[in-house]
Amino acid sequence: MITGQQWKQMMRSGARALERKKHDVDALNVFPVPDGDTGTNMNFTIQSAVRDADKTSGATVAEVAAAVSMGSLMGARGNSGVILSQLLRGIAKGLEGHKEAGGQQIAQALQMGVDTAYKAVMRPVEGTILTVAREVAKGAQSSAKQGSDPVKVLKDAYGRGQLTLEKTPDMLPTLKQAGVVDAGGQGFLIILSGWIAALEGQEIEEEVIPASQVEPQPVRGITAVEDLEFPYCTEFLVKGRNLQVEKIREDLADRGDSLLVVGTEEVVKIHVHVKNPGKILDYAIQWGSLHEVAIHNMLAQNEAMAHAQKMEDIPEGSRSKAGQEQESGPVEEKEHGIVAVAMGEGIAEVFKSLGVDEVIFGGQTMNPSTENLVEAVRKVAAKNVYILPNNGNIVMAARQVKDIVTDRNVFIIPTKSIPQGISALVNYNPYGKAEENARTMEEGLSLIKSGEVTYAVRDSQFGDLEIKEGDILGLIEDVIQVTGRERLQVAQETLGKMNWKEHDLLTVFYGEDVSEEQAEELRAWIEAEAPHIELELYPGNQPLYYYIFGVE
The missing domain is CATH 3.40.50.510 (Phosphotransferase system, mannose-type IIA component)
Known part of the structure; x- marks a missing residue:
């Protein structure tokens, strides 16, 4: 039987396995353009799940799985990360109420994960992570029916999933043309291999994610000031029996703002901004025991951050006067x-x-x-x-x-x-x-018709186009249409395939690697070719993409 502590170890092991091989998964991406990177997105998602699992003091497998679900939900990135979070969410549903999990419970949880993930995708496509996960669940169910223990169930599930992964190129022509298997499916099986390793007592060496890769930040200087009528950010877990998530959410709806109530019948996470944290805690303790209580004074934090940013944005000699200015009040909704x-x-x-x-x-x-x-x-x-x-x-x-x-x-x-x-x-x-x-x-x-000019990060064959690393690529609606070695030429040909002269407005954003002189060269060509079209040219400063086009 798998305990809550073992489930934590499985999640850590799965995360470490993916961290070590995330770049291998990234390399399976079909398109040779700088992409969202399947392995990286799945890695960020499961790392977030592990952080929440490590925070919970819950001892049952259900409690740990619920924390994993919450962490993956909040940390989900990209389509692959969201699907992974839905798989973990369904697994948590399947383990609800269980202190430990045997082979049968693991098989049921995997199937619940697949059902949940399929519901989250509007148009499921065969040959993707969904297909691999579905066959993994079937393999687990077949093994569980034979009375297998959890390790055997997961091994049989992995084996069936691996066979399915190898067939994904036959299900998706784009995979076959690129000569790769599905990246999301590969990522999921790597995580599953980590789970098996943990149960067998094998250690997977941990690799640390560089701090620079942890979280993308909001653009500085354009963030709205939050309404601080409720200045105390209050966050905690409630543990008990027969917890009613909907009832708790309804009772707290008018107690503050930014309310978040999620969880299971045994553990509920509450986040809310309030005037008096004590009243919220008094209410919640009626349902069960309180854990991991954290209260932050957002007004004090906001004032400190606003003051620090203001002091950075003005000349040093003028800072004393700025420091005496009063901060603006709450923003009206x-x-x-x-x-x-x-x-x-x-x-x-x-x-x-x-x-x-x-x-x-x-x-x-x-x-x-x-x-x-x-x-x-x-x-x-x-x-x-x-x-x-x-x-x-x-x-x-x-x-x-x-x-x-x-x-x-x-x-x-x-x-x-x-x-x-x-x-x-x-x-x-x-x-x-x-x-x-x-x-x-x-x-x-x-x-709107959208186009981009970027570069190839690897050798590839896409349709009739033979692409070499470093080639300049022109995309229309995310499909590679033009290749070449010169940015201006590729930009011109891409616009040509967009039938830009038949439209009234052309918007161009040029990237951080394009000089103003190069952008003006493109402008001159556009105006000479079609002086009747309205042109809007902006320095977008975007990375990776030399030009972004919009025609309408």
């Missing part, structure tokens, strides 16, 4: 607010000028986590908050925010590119009704 993900400071400034309240640095290679998005939403003092992911690999993480933030209406506008984000903002009406706003913002996305 408005009807609508917007959170957007941006790839560079220039793009962030454009978003800000179009009404975005909170901008998060993110995009390819640095997908923000669900927790990053949750924190950004909570910083916006508005009844209705719209999230613009602006990247297809962030949309799923954004959708999870709606399950976590319940004290305001959250709308996910599924923007998959920066130009789509701009289009959504243009169609945004600050005085309109929330549902109509969301619908109008989303309807405009189909009118």
